[in-house]
């Protein structure tokens with residue numbers, strides 16, 4: 001699938017790192033570093049502007065390396081880039097550790113996964129079909 005992109009960052013376009021990688025790592029496009037104290041959040045610009053084909057979205061997902069090594073996550077995980085969005089893709093980072101973290105220019109802060117979605121129409125009804133699960137959830141099937 002081809003996706004139109006304007007790259008106003010000073011970094012190359014995101015690229016798949018391995019043959020079957022689902023995500024394209026996106027880099028912070030910063031004029032100066034951003035320091036995140038414990039539990040602080042910041043909207044990190046990427047310099048990327050997309051035109052995603054109708055029927056698709058881009059999910060902004062966290063990177064496990066940043067999460068594991070530094071406790072850095074996304075506030076709105078996963079973020080959603082709509083097909084009709086023409087603004088800059090931004091990454092809403094949060095520091096979940098108890099130490100400062102500095103986001104430097106070029107840091108790979110998240111990954112973009114492109115995915116199909118279905119637009120639905122509501123069919124309002126009085127009752128839903130019966131199932132074994134019924135309304136059970138939140139661990140209702142056991143303790144492990």
Ligand SMILES: O=c1ccn([C@H]2C[C@H](O)[C@@H](COP(=O)(O)OP(=O)(O)OP(=O)(O)O)O2)c(=O)[nH]1
Nearest residue numbers: 060076078079080081082085088089090091092
């Ligand atoms: O991590 C994100 C999430 C969203 N967006 C952009 C693209 C998306 O299409 C738009 C709106 O996102 P969303 O629908 O999550 O925001 P909202 O809070 O519902 O605001 P709006 O009323 O603008 O839809 O913001 C990003 O750049 N990064």
